[in-house]
Amino acid sequence: MAPIVTEEHKENRRKKILESALVCFSEKGFEAATIDDIVALSGISKGSIYNYFKTKDDIYVQLMNEYTHLNFEHFKKSFRDLASVKEKIHYLFDLYKNAGGKEKAKHLLLVHGEFFLSSSRKEENHTLVLERYRNVYKRFLIDLLESGKNTGEISNTVNSDIAASFFWTMIDGICLDHAVLGANYPFSGVFEKAEEVFFQMIQ
Template identity: 40%
Template sequence: MPPIVSEEYKEKKKEQILKSALSCFADKGFQSSTIDDIVSHSGISKGAIYNYFKSKDEIYLEVLNRATAKNIENIRDNFSKLRSTLSKINFIFDGYLNTNPFEHERFRYIVVFYEFTLHCTRNEKLLELLTRRRDTFINLLVDVLKEGQEAKEINNEVDPEIFAHQFWTIIDGVSLQAVYNDFPYYDVLREMKEAYIEKLKL
């Protein structure tokens, strides 16, 4: 009989694979990295890796899904402590203003994320999965903006869906521009934050 493997053991193996894969993607790029690279980095056999994941795409999606769940939970937890709509919008903006996109490790993972996003445009199934992830963030902000309008805290003429898309477009834009070392990330994001919030005010 084969040995019984606990769920805790399986989770540790998955974590080991995910960490090694993300490191490989950051070092070589998502497209250039191979399962063999992950095998070399992790010390786990190719057969064992395929027991957990069917492909490189599936590995990165798992990384992304875990990070997304953690981010959403963090945002919701903080939203529950904030009363006004504008304080919630400020909180999300400030999360990016308090982050250094030029820090080496974060920068590498940002690049991998956008590389994978572009990779998904060539695969309808992957793009659908990525779209669902995006919709989670969009809907989170749509709900906040609608609640603010119902409570008469923000301008009732703004379109919550458009403004939710606009917010994440701002974040994607400044994050992508951070590939240039001389990009004034903080100044640009502060200006865009002020303009965005000004449009929401009554």
């Protein structure tokens, strides 16, 4: 009689594959890393990995979707204790500044950056990246800025679409530069200046 495989066991294996994939992608690069590398690190057979994920690209997409979901659940929970839109924006700057220096965040940024660039050559991946940017990250900032306009905290002359794009360009650019350049990059100082510039822009 075949052993019963519980949903908890399946989920633990799926998470182990994702965690191993992140390490492989960050150490070897997304394009260079293979399913065999993930097999070697996770100890899970190739056949079993394909039971959970169709392709290497699918592993990346599910990995990023999971981190995106966790990020926004964290945002929503933390925002409950913040009264104003400005406090929420300050919180976001502090959160990314504090998280950006951690090793796991650096790995994620390097993997994300490589996939982001390579997606321009694959229509399906490009569509996924674009949808996540427009409908999740950018939409989140636009809604936050628009709510600030309604309360009078944000100037009504601000173009929320441009401001939201500018916000994520700063966050992604600063964190990616730091992930690549390390101690040679004045991470905290640049982050503080970016925050100052952004608030000048929206007031």
